[in-house]
Amino acid sequence: MESGRKKKLAGWGNYPVAESYTLSPRDEQDVRSDLGKGVLIPRGLGRSYGDQAVNDDKYVAVCTKLNHFLSWDEPEGILECEAGVSLEEIITVFGPKGWLPMICPGTKYVTVGGAIANDIHGKAHHIDGSFVNCVLSFTILLADGTTPEASRSENSDLFWANFGGLGLLGIILKARLKLRKIETTYFKQKSIVIRNLDHMLEALDQYDKGYNYSVAWIDALAKGKRLGSGVLTLGNAAKLADLPEKLKAEPLRIHKTGKLRVPFFLPSFVLNGLSVRILNRVIAFVQNSPKEFVHYEKFFFPLDAINDWNKGYGKRGFIQYQFVIPEDNGKQNLTEILEMIAASGCTPFLNVFKRMGEGQGILSFPFKGYTLAIDFPVTKALLDFTPKLDAKVLAAGGRLYLGKDALLHETTFKAMYPQHTEWMAIKRKYDPDNRFSSNISRRLGLDIR
Ligand SMILES: Cc1cc2nc3c(=O)[nH]c(=O)nc-3n(C[C@H](O)[C@H](O)[C@H](O)COP(=O)(O)OP(=O)(O)OC[C@H]3O[C@@H](n4cnc5c(N)ncnc54)[C@H](O)[C@@H]3O)c2cc1C
Numbered sequence: 001m002e003s004g005r006k007k008k009l010a011g012w013g014n015y016p017v018a019e020s021y022t023l024s025p026r027d028e029q030d031v032r033s034d035l036g037k038g039v040l041i042p043r044g045l046g047r048s049y050g051d052q053a054v055n056d057d058k059y060v061a062v063c064t065k066l067n068h069f070l071s072w073d074e075p076e077g078i079l080e081c082e083a084g085v086s087l088e089e090i091i092t093v094f095g096p097k098g099w100l101p102m103i104c105p106g107t108k109y110v111t112v113g114g115a116i117a118n119d120i121h122g123k124a125h126h127i128d129g130s131f132v133n134c135v136l137s138f139t140i141l142l143a144d145g146t147t148p149e150a151s152r153s154e155n156s157d158l159f160w161a162n163f164g165g166l167g168l169l170g171i172i173l174k175a176r177l178k179l180r181k182i183e184t185t186y187f188k189q190k191s192i193v194i195r196n197l198d199h200m201l202e203a204l205d206q207y208d209k210g211y212n213y214s215v216a217w218i219d220a221l222a223k224g225k226r227l228g229s230g231v232l233t234l235g236n237a238a239k240l241a242d243l244p245e246k247l248k249a250e251p252l253r254i255h256k257t258g259k260l261r262v263p264f265f266l267p268s269f270v271l272n273g274l275s276v277r278i279l280n281r282v283i284a285f286v287q288n289s290p291k292e293f294v295h296y297e298k299f300f301f302p303l304d305a306i307n308d309w310n311k312g313y314g315k316r317g318f319i320q321y322q323f324v325i326p327e328d329n330g331k332q333n334l335t336e337i338l339e340m341i342a343a344s345g346c347t348p349f350l351n352v353f354k355r356m357g358e359g360q361g362i363l364s365f366p367f368k369g370y371t372l373a374i375d376f377p378v379t380k381a382l383l384d385f386t387p388k389l390d391a392k393v394l395a396a397g398g399r400l401y402l403g404k405d406a407l408l409h410e411t412t413f414k415a416m417y418p419q420h421t422e423w424m425a426i427k428r429k430y431d432p433d434n435r436f437s438s439n440i441s442r443r444l445g446l447d448i449r
Contacts, residue, residue: 004037009054012047012310015317015378015406018054018439026065031141031171034061041438042167044111045086048118049320050406051439052166058437061171063113069093070174077179078136083113083172090179091296095254099179102134104300106352108255113172118403119163119364122300123213123235126357130366132163138175143435147173161426163361166402168436168446169427184251186238187213187299188292197228197338201331204355207234213299214355220341220348220374227338230353238293247293255297255304313377318349319406321386322365322373324356325398330370333396340392341374344385349375362423365401373404383407402440410445420446 004021023040025031034040043053043062053060066084073079077099079090087101088108094100105120114120116138121130137151140158150159162169190211194200200216208214211234218230240251303309310318325333341348352373359367376382390412393400399416400408414420427448434448441447 004059009043009060010046010317011049011052011054011406013049013318013320013378013404013406014310014313014315015319016051016054016439017317018051018056020055020058020060023059023061024065025061025063028141028147028173031061031063031066031173032145034059035141035143035145035171035435039435039437041436041441042113042117042171044084044114044117045109047107047110047114049404051443052118052403053114053438055438063171064111066113066173067111077181078176079179080174080176081112082174083116083138084111086111087115092254094179095185095296096252098182098252100182100185100296102178102180103128103131104296106301107304108301109304112175112177113167116162116172116175117165117167118401119361119366120403121356121366123215123354125366126208126214126355127212129357130163130360130364132160132360132364134178134180135163136176136178138162139173140170141173142170143431143433157426158430160360161362161423164363164365164402165361165423166363166440166446167438168441169430170436182237182252183240184238184243184247185253185296186243186247186251186293187235187296188238188242189233189235189294189299190292192232192234194228194230194232196226197331197334200228200230200232200353203232207232208355210234212236216353218338218351218353218372220338220351223339223342227335227342230351235294235299243293253295255295255301313349313375316378318375318377319382319386320373320375320404321389322371322401322404323389323393323398324365324367324369324371324401325393325396326367326369327355329396333392333398334370334372337372337389337392337396340389344381344389346376346379346382346385349377351375362419362426363402363417365399365403367399369398371401373401387412402444405440408444410443413444424448 006021008017009020010017023034040059041055043060063084066082068082070080104122115131119130137149139149141147148155213235216230216232222229356366356371386407
């Protein structure tokens with residue numbers, strides 16, 4: 001085991017950067033000894049965008065070597081695995097057998113522990129809900145050294161508090177997950193060019209019930225009559241009988257590892273209004289692809305095609321600002337938010353929009369409403385702008401996704417998540433001495449003080 005080397009560590013957005021002592025446990029015994037070293041936060045593959053898995057001057061236990069499959073119940077589709085197993089590893093082994101993870105986010109490079117801690121969601125949230133819906137139970141190492149199992153019926157407070165719990169209650173060691181039986185690894189896809197926000201909301205009403213997967217790309221620079229324009233992509237899992245003959249030859253084909261990579265941080269002058277317009281054109285073209293059958297790799301994980309694409313935002317890094325607001329008065333609020341963004345002087349890159357279903361975990365992000373995720377390069381103007389956007393989202397009855405946040409202030413967070421008091425009572429019960437802490441927990445007041 002590496003013994004606590006201090007190094008610069010960041011989330012996927014490369015902002016903020018923290019100096020943390022990193023540990024690399026290989027088994028439960030290592031994790032226990034790491035726990036004895038000092039205040040610590042677990043980390044998976046570092047795909048959360050902000051300061052969730054970094055810890056200035058404190059320890060970070062990178063759990064990716066806890067990546068063993070423990071048991072597989074084929075008739076029930078139940079996999080027991082260590083928490084450092086990634087969705088990529090699950091797909092590689094179980095895809096060819098006809099099983100995929102039930103919930104897939106926009107990248108396959110996330111661990112089971114990270115997926116629980118952020119209660120991640122995917123394109124099918126309005127039908128499948130979030131990651132909690134595929135987790136039967138997990139085993140967690142608590143601050144007192146015990147390793148209870150938590151499920152809906154056993155230690156249920158611990159179970160629910162960990163979904164969206166940001167790794168602040170203990171280190172999840174292993175989990176039992178339900179996988180989804182599939183006939184093929186392809187999806188039947190339909191793309192609709194969207195003229196404006198009215199058209200977008202009408203299209204969601206029209207299609208969301210008939211399609212399990214639905215997500216839209218929005219041109220956040222569009223103004224006036226074109227505000228809210230973009231491309232809505234819908235899909236359903238393809239059955240074997242649906243596939244064209246050519247694809248039937250290998251219906252359970254899995255991905256190859258991406259070879260393209262951004263080799264170094266791009267200089268910041270590359271990021272400007274012109275590059276966004278070009279990018280938006282390219283996305284509109286690609287999303288509007290006439291192909292009817294699309295492999296899961298392109299359907300779920302288009303960004304995984306380029307390794308280290310986050311370096312394309314330059315050394316100053318970027319944030320992904322994701323909020324959800326209620327459907328009530330949704331059109332008006334979305335219009336005002338998009339107008340604020342277009343007038344902000346900040347450069348919105350990738351913008352992803354979808355309708356969410358009900359939420360579940362105590363601090364889980366989703367609730368029934370509209371969600372928009374926007375990538376912004378970090379600039380001085382952005383740091384001035386996000387508090388205004390936060391206030392608007394809060395006034396609309398909305399909240400930010402903590403798994404992506406890097407900038408929210410404690411008071412705004414507490415107003416967005418009034419249930420934080422319920423969560424804090426569980427934190428006090430299981431971690432009274434605050435052994436698990438991170439930059440985000442100190443920033444948002446999720447520590448025992
Ligand atoms: C390209 C891209 C697309 C994405 N798309 C989506 C999306 O569609 N939907 C969505 O919901 N998210 C999305 N995300 C975010 C990502 O799914 C989450 O941030 C996920 O939690 C990252 O998992 P990770 O293994 O990298 O965890 P990390 O980022 O390393 O850590 C995330 C959190 O998990 C905790 N944690 C990690 N391991 C453990 C453990 N063993 N025990 C307890 N806590 C632990 C950490 O303390 C931290 O709080 C996307 C990210 C990227 C980069």
